[in-house]
Amino acid sequence: MNMETIQVNVPSELAQRLRPYQDEMPRILEYGLRYVEGKAEASPAKKAELEAIAIRQIIAVLRQAGAVGPDPEVTAQYLAKRANRSWQPIVAGGKPASEMIVEERDSYLWASAGE
Helix, strand or coil, rough: CCCCCCCCCCCCCHHHHHHHHHHHHHHHHHHHHHHHHHHHHHHHHHHHHHHHHHHHHHHHHHHHHCCCCCCCHHHHHHHHHHHHCHHHHHHCCCCHHHHHHHHHHHHHHHHHCCC
């Protein structure tokens, strides 16, 4: 496949968001272009379908790049497995973690105020 370089002016914030996906940009642009082209010519029902497909494809690309967490459907299926339904919380003694965090923050704030 022949590749070409194109320059696109985008706001700095968008450039920052796109930078981690440089290697995936051709696919992201392809999906987005398909969406825009299809939306212009499609009926309202077809537009909604195309939008759902485009969103799923973009999320899949972002997930592969590590920018999006696991698919909620896959997570639900994993948690629904019989072996995973018997998990029980661990009972531990001592202070709740929230109290320890507050104490740690308080000690840090007082220590740095004296400097």
